[in-house]
Amino acid sequence: MGWLFILSLIVALALVYKPLGDYMHRVYAGTKHNGVERVTYRLLGVRPDTEQRWGAYARSLLAFSIISIFFVYALQRVQDELWLSLGFAPVPDHIAWNTAVSFVTNTNWQAYSGENTMGHLTQMAALAVQNFVSAAVGMAVAIALVRGFARRGSDTIGNFWVDLVRGTLRILLPIAFVGALVLVAGGVVQNFVGPHEITTLTGNVQNVTGGPVASQEVIKELGTNGGGFYNTNSAHPYENPTAWTNWFEIFLILLIPVTLTRTFGRMVGQLRQGYAILAVMGVIAVASIVLTNVFELAGNATVPQAVGAAMEGKDVRFGVANSATFAAATTLTSTGAVNSFHDSYTPFGGMMTLFNMMLGEVAPGGVGAGLYGMLVLAVITVFVAGLMVGRTPEYLGKKIGAREIKLASLYFLVTPVLVLIGTAVAMGNEAGLAAMLNSGPHGFSEILYAFTSASNNNGSAFGGVTVNTPWYDVALGMCMVLGRFLPIIFVLALAGSLAKQTPVPESAGTLPTHRPQFVGLVVGVTIVLVALTFLPALALGPIAEGLF
Amino acid sequence: MNRLPSWIRQHLAALRAVAVLTVILGVVYPLVTTGVAQALFNEKTDLIGQSFTDAEGNPVGKYFQSRPSAAGYDMLATAASNLGPEDVVDAPGKPSLLTQVCARSVAVGRLEGVSGARPYCIPEGVGAVLKVFPDRAVSVNQACPAQPFVSAYEGVKVECAKPGEDYAAGRTVPIRGNATAVVPPDAVTASGSGLDPHISVAYAELQAPRVAKERGLPVERVNALIEQYTTGRSLGFMGEPAVNVLALNTALDKG
Numbered sequence: 001m002g003w004l005f006i007l008s009l010i011v012a013l014a015l016v017y018k019p020l021g022d023y024m025h026r027v028y029a030g031t032k033h034n035g036v037e038r039v040t041y042r043l044l045g046v047r048p049d050t051e052q053r054w055g056a057y058a059r060s061l062l063a064f065s066i067i068s069i070f071f072v073y074a075l076q077r078v079q080d081e082l083w084l085s086l087g088f089a090p091v092p093d094h095i096a097w098n099t100a101v102s103f104v105t106n107t108n109w110q111a112y113s114g115e116n117t118m119g120h121l122t123q124m125a126a127l128a129v130q131n132f133v134s135a136a137v138g139m140a141v142a143i144a145l146v147r148g149f150a151r152r153g154s155d156t157i158g159n160f161w162v163d164l165v166r167g168t169l170r171i172l173l174p175i176a177f178v179g180a181l182v183l184v185a186g187g188v189v190q191n192f193v194g195p196h197e198i199t200t201l202t203g204n205v206q207n208v209t210g211g212p213v214a215s216q217e218v219i220k221e222l223g224t225n226g227g228g229f230y231n232t233n234s235a236h237p238y239e240n241p242t243a244w245t246n247w248f249e250i251f252l253i254l255l256i257p258v259t260l261t262r263t264f265g266r267m268v269g270q271l272r273q274g275y276a277i278l279a280v281m282g283v284i285a286v287a288s289i290v291l292t293n294v295f296e297l298a299g300n301a302t303v304p305q306a307v308g309a310a311m312e313g314k315d316v317r318f319g320v321a322n323s324a325t326f327a328a329a330t331t332l333t334s335t336g337a338v339n340s341f342h343d344s345y346t347p348f349g350g351m352m353t354l355f356n357m358m359l360g361e362v363a364p365g366g367v368g369a370g371l372y373g374m375l376v377l378a379v380i381t382v383f384v385a386g387l388m389v390g391r392t393p394e395y396l397g398k399k400i401g402a403r404e405i406k407l408a409s410l411y412f413l414v415t416p417v418l419v420l421i422g423t424a425v426a427m428g429n430e431a432g433l434a435a436m437l438n439s440g441p442h443g444f445s446e447i448l449y450a451f452t453s454a455s456n457n458n459g460s461a462f463g464g465v466t467v468n469t470p471w472y473d474v475a476l477g478m479c480m481v482l483g484r485f486l487p488i489i490f491v492l493a494l495a496g497s498l499a500k501q502t503p504v505p506e507s508a509g510t511l512p513t514h515r516p517q518f519v520g521l522v523v524g525v526t527i528v529l530v531a532l533t534f535l536p537a538l539a540l541g542p543i544a545e546g547l548f
Numbered sequence: 549m550n551r552l553p554s555w556i557r558q559h560l561a562a563l564r565a566v567a568v569l570t571v572i573l574g575v576v577y578p579l580v581t582t583g584v585a586q587a588l589f590n591e592k593t594d595l596i597g598q599s600f601t602d603a604e605g606n607p608v609g610k611y612f613q614s615r616p617s618a619a620g621y622d623m624l625a626t627a628a629s630n631l632g633p634e635d636v637v638d639a640p641g642k643p644s645l646l647t648q649v650c651a652r653s654v655a656v657g658r659l660e661g662v663s664g665a666r667p668y669c670i671p672e673g674v675g676a677v678l679k680v681f682p683d684r685a686v687s688v689n690q691a692c693p694a695q696p697f698v699s700a701y702e703g704v705k706v707e708c709a710k711p712g713e714d715y716a717a718g719r720t721v722p723i724r725g726n727a728t729a730v731v732p733p734d735a736v737t738a739s740g741s742g743l744d745p746h747i748s749v750a751y752a753e754l755q756a757p758r759v760a761k762e763r764g765l766p767v768e769r770v771n772a773l774i775e776q777y778t779t780g781r782s783l784g785f786m787g788e789p790a791v792n793v794l795a796l797n798t799a800l801d802k803g
Contacts, residue, residue, distance in 0.1 A: 043564055063561070115625075125575060128574060129569060132573045133573070161565065200599070200600070207623050235739070243788070244787075308732075313630065315741055322786065338740075
C-alpha cells in the first residue's frame, strides 16, 4: 500500500506538470499587468516595466528581506499590545530574532511552540505572510537564473518587484486559497478560537485551542516552508487530520519544485532540457523515498524491534510507510514540516532525512531554491565533464568560464562550511552540548541535524535538541541568514554574467545536456560531492548508531 | 522622491511592499478563507484524542484507552518523546525509551489480562540491557538488589547495577530474549502529535473483552462498534486502518 501511495503522488504530479509549468512560464514571461498589480506597483513606488541588472535585483531582494525580518521581529515583540494575542506575552528577544530570520529565509525552524507562544495575529500577519513571500523570493531567483541562460547579450535579468508580486498573487495565492478549502473539507480547522478548557468523558480537564490553521497550513506546504501552527506540526490532527490530507500535503510540497522544471524548459526554449533536470531530481527523489520507506519498515534498531514496528513518534492514521514518505519529501525539499518525529526514526531512516538535506535540497528542492540549486550542480557537472575531455564547458549555449565556475563553486561551498563549522563549534562548547536530549552518537546526530537543517533552510529537526537558548537561537539564526542569502547573491551574479553572453553555436564537441548520459552524470556528481563532504560526519552519527 | 539616494528608495519600496503584502496575505486572505470555509463546511468534533483516565491517571475500565502521549493530551503543549531508537540505558529519574516501552507493555498486559512480554524486555518491565566489560557484565536497568535477568554473559558474571556507579565505558548489549509480543505496537509507543485520536484495530480488539465486561455488554456488540468507528485506508491505499477512540467511547456511553 505504501508503494501505491508513492506511485499515486507521481501520477498526480505528472498530470499537473504541463498545465502548471506552462502557466508559471506565462506568469513570469508575460508583459501585461492586471489591475491589482498596477495598484500594488503604484503603492510600492516602483516602475514595473524597468528591468534591473543583477546587482539592483539583488539589492531589492535584500532590502525586502531585511525589512521583512524587522517587521516579523517587531510584531512578535509587541504582540501583547495588538489584537488576537490570546493573552500571550511578547516573544523573548532571542526567539523572536530566530523566528523572524527563520521565516524570512524560508527555513521555518521553530525554536518556539506555536500553540503557547504566538497569538493569532502573529501567525497570520507575520509568519504566514513570510510563508508566501519567502517562497516567491525563491521562485524569483530561480526565474532570474533561467533568464540568464535564456537571454543573449542582455545587461538585465528582470525586475525583482514584478517577479515577487506575480509569483505571490498569480501563483501562490490562488493555489493556497483552493488548497485551504480542500484541507478544511478534510477537517483542518479555520477559526479564531483561543485556548480554553473542555471536560473529557472521564471528567478531567483538557486544554484545547483553535486558530486560522488551514490558511497557514496550505502555504506552509505549498511554499516549502514548514513552520507549523502547532508544535507537533503536520502530525497534529488539526493540521493533518486524515490519511488523505497527508497525501495532499505531500503533493503540495512537491508541486511547485517539480513543475518549475517545465517552466525552465519553456523559458530556455528547449523542453527536453527541463525534462533532463526533472529526471535528475526524479532519480534522486524516488531512490531516497524508497530507501527511507525500506529502512523504516524494516525497523532495524533495538527499540523498534522491541516494539515490533518503528511507531514511536508516529500517528496511527498515517502508519510507518506514509510517515516515511512525508519525511523524505519534506527533507528533499526545503520544507521541514513533519508528520512524525525524525529523532525517533531508525538510525538509517533518520540518516536519509539528514542526507536529503545534505544534498543541498535539490531533488526537487525548495520552491525556486531547488531549481537554482540543481542548475548550479548542472553547471558544475558540465565543468567536470569539460575537464575530462579538455574542452571549454558550456551549458545551454553559455560558456562556463572562470567567473561562472567560481560563482558555482562558492555557491556549493556555503552550506558545507556552515554545517561542519557550526557543528564543530557546538560540539566544542558547553552551551552547544547542553542541547542534546539523547546521548552517544544519537546526541551528535541531533546537533548535526540542527546545523544541516538551518544552513540548508529546511527547518525540520531531531526535535529532542533544546534550541530555544540564546546561544542556539543566534548561531542557527546566522546559519539561516548566510545559508540563504549568500547562495542567492552568487546565483544572481551568475545570472548576470550568463545573460551578458551571446550563445555559442553547438558543435560536435558540445556535451548534450538532455540525454540520459548527462542525467547520470549530474546524479553522480551530486552524490559524490555530498558524500565526500559529509560522510565523515554521518559516520560519527547515524552510521555509528546503526552499525554498532 | 526621485532625489532620494537609490538605496533609500529601495528600502522605501521594500517597506511598502511588506505593508501591502501583509494586508493582502496576512489579513484579507485568512479572513476570506475563514468566511468561505465556515459557510461551506462544519467543523469536526472528534479530531483530538484525549486520555480516558481517572483523576489519579489510572485507566478507567469501561473506556477504550488511547495511546501513550508525551504531551499528556494537552493541546497547549503538544510534543513527541523525541527519544532515539537506541535509547536503551536508564538514567536516574529518566527511564530510557526501551524501558518505557517495556513498562507500558507490562501495564497494558495486566489491564487486559494478557501477556505483557516483549523482545528486549524483562518481566519486571524494564529493558534487558547489559553493559559488558572484560571481566564482568552489568544489567544496567536493574538496580541492586534486583536479581539480574541472566546470570552470565559470554562467560562473565552478570551483576545488578549499583546506583550512582558510572557504566558508560561498557559495551551496550541489548538482549533480545525469546518473547513474542501480544500487546500491539501502538499501545506501547508515544504518538507524534501527542494527541493521536486513533488506535490500531488490533489494540481496540485487545481491549474489547475488558470494556464489554465492565459495561455488561456482549463482546460482539463492542466489536461491532469497533468496526463502525474504524476508518479504513483513504481511497483504499492511504494510511492505515484506525479506530477513533473518542467517537467509540462516546458511542458506548450513549448505549
